[in-house]
Amino acid sequence: MLGNSTAPAPSNANGVDLGCAVATEDRRSDLCAQWKAADAAQASANWTLWTVWLGLFGLCIGFGTLIAAAIAAFWAKRAAEYTKAGAVEAKRSADAAKEANRPWLRMEIEEAGRLHVESDYLSVFCDVSIDNFGNSPALEVWADGILSFDVISLSNAQRELSKFSPRRDHPRSNIFPKAPEATQLIVEFRGEISQSGTLFLMVYCLYRIPGDVEWRYAADIQEIMPGDAATRQYAMDGKQMRFEVSAGVMETRGIAFKRAMGILPAAT
Incomplete structure (x- = not known):
């Protein structure tokens, strides 16, 4: 019965689905x-x-x-x-x-004498030695000194010396290891002179080490008192320190200190 048959979904020869065909039944x-x-x-x-x-x-x-x-x-x-x-x-x-x-310098006051005093002027003539106990030359070494009635200690000496620079007209020299140099200085003080206070003498030297532009320094500080004298010596860049005394009650302590630092042999 051809009138009631349902038409199949159309397809092409290659089998591609062309979608749903119009059907007779919904x-x-x-x-x-x-x-x-x-x-x-x-x-x-x-x-x-x-x-x-x-x-x-x-x-x-x-x-x-x-x-x-x-x-x-x-x-x-x-x-x-x-x-x-x-x-x-x-x-x-x-x-x-x-x-x-590097070089290391030690500065020592060998002798301080010929103290000249006027109303507002004071001068000291001193012999000093500078010894290089390092391993290379100390360059552009120059020495000078200070007289003061104010206390010169290690700390304030380092502080003051760090501000110094050599004068252009001041003579300079190179100091080689194991070749100490002796020099003479006249150190002056101008101002009010204390009749009872202690006078501090500090001699110092500035120098350079090879390959460095920074100034290094060493110093020797001596207290000048009536009938007494005490010397404190420092290598000011903090690597070496020496303490010497040459008077009365301080002498025993000074020897003990030198033995402790290895400067003098131990007591037997």
């Missing part, structure tokens, strides 16, 4: 539409799944890149720390070698 047409909708939903789900997997893949790549960057930053920091530590160690070694090979 039920058949609805089933075809649902089938096509299910196929479309399946295709959409597949694309969504692939999108999720691609997103996860990109997230993994980004996370891996972040880890690689963190590892690179960590090792770059460690390399910088090693480089800095190496530079510090090299500088320390260079400084140690420089200190070991």
Whole structure:
């Protein structure tokens, strides 16, 4: 019965689905539409799944890149720390070698005499020696002195000497190791003269070490008191200190100090 037959869905010779054919019954047409909708939903789900997997893949790549960057930053920091530590160690070694090979000067008042006093003027003539007990020449050495009724201690002497610089017209010399140099100085004081106070005499020298423009200094401080004299001698850059006395009650303490510093042998 040809009038009631249902037409199949059309297709071409290559088997490509051309969609739902017009059906004589609405039920058949609805089933075809649902089938096509299910196929479309399946295709959409597949694309969504692939999108999720691609997103996860990109997230993994980004996370891996972040880890690689963190590892690179960590090792770059460690390399910088090693480089800095190496530079510090090299500088320390260079400084140690420089200190070991530099000159060290010791200045001593051999004799202070011929004290000349007027109403507002005072001068002392003194013989001094400068000895280089280091390992290289001391350059541009020049010596001078100060007289003062104010106390000259190690701390304020260092503070004052750090401000000094040689006068251009002052004679200078180079002093070599184990070749002490003797010189004579006239040290002057102008101002109010105390009749009862202690007079402090400080002779000092400034010098440079090879390869350095900084001025170094050494000094000898002597207290001039009526019937007494005490001498304190310092290498002013803090590496050496000597203490000597030549008067009365201080002499025992001075000898003990010199023995403690290794300047004199221990008592037997």
